[in-house]
Every structure is written in structure tokens, then in C-alpha cells.
Amino acid sequence: xxxxxxxxxxxxxxxxxxxxxxxxxxxxxxxxxxxxxxxxxxxxxxxxxxxxxxxxxxxxxxxxxxxxxxxxxxxxxxxxxxxxxxxxxxxxxxxxxxxxxxxxxxxxxxxxxxxxxxxxxxxxxxxxxxx
Numbered sequence: 001x002x003x004x005x006x007x008x009x010x011x012x013x014x015x016x017x018x019x020x021x022x023x024x025x026x027x028x029x030x031x032x033x034x035x036x037x038x039x040x041x042x043x044x045x046x047x048x049x050x051x052x053x054x055x056x057x058x059x060x061x062x063x064x065x066x067x068x069x070x071x072x073x074x075x076x077x078x079x080x081x082x083x084x085x086x087x088x089x090x091x092x093x094x095x096x097x098x099x100x101x102x103x104x105x106x107x108x109x110x111x112x113x114x115x116x117x118x119x120x121x122x123x124x125x126x127x128x129x130x131x
Contacts, residue, residue: 068125
């Protein structure tokens with residue numbers, strides 16, 4: 001037995017078959033995927049930028065330890081810090097030393113292409129000066 005037609009849905013007769021003009025769900029998944037792609041792209045870019053920042057902080061901590069050891073024995077702390085950094089972080093390196101054995105290393109956090117740098121990564125270390 002045929003179902004009664006819903007009067008709220010307009011129909012077009014093609015031969016003996018009635019086709020709903022509006023309200024069809026064909027292609028709904030494609031539309032939802034296309035609407036979701038920009039959100040996924042932003043989330044992926046944010047996760048990648050967070051990974052870049054984490055790497056910069058980790059590298060700055062390693063460089064600060066090397067710089068503090070070098071400073072404690074009277075060697076060049078900037079050279080020691082630079083030797084521990086990857087090439088992408090060496091460009092904007094800043095090393096500050098104190099008389100009491102404290103060393104602070106600052107590097108620029110790399111950014112995704114086309115975006116400004118999100119800031120700087122700072123790390124400090126301390127070694128008692130050796131005599």
C-alpha cells in the first residue's frame with residue numbers, strides 16, 4: 001500500500017515516480033565535511049605551532065645548561081649555547097650571564113609560514129663558578 005504524500009514537501013513528477021525537490025539528504029555528509037575542513041586545518045596548525053614552541057623551550061633549556069657550564073669554567077657561554085641549538089634557533093639567540101653563575105638563554109619561537117612569531121622561549125641555568 002503506498003504511503004500518503006506529506007503535503008509540506010513539494011514534489012515534481014518525473015514519469016510515474018515522485019521525487020522530493022527539497023529536503024533530500026543526498027550530499028549532506030559532503031557538505032558537513034566541507035564545513036568541517038577549515039576547523040580541522042586551524043586545529044592542526046595550532047597543534048603544529050604548539051609543537052614548535054615546545055621544541056624551542058626544550059632547546060633553550062639545553063642551551064642554557066651548556067652555557068652555564070661554560071660560564072662556570074670561564075669559557076664563552078654564547079658559543080656553548082649556540083653549539084647546542086639547531087640552526088633554525090641560532091639566528092636570534094641571546095645569552096645573559098650573571099656574576100653568581102646564573103645564565104639566561106632566549107630564542108625566538110619559530111612560526112608557521114606566513115604567520116608572525118608567537119614570542120620568545122626563555123630558559124635559565126645555574127652552575128657555581130669554578131676556580
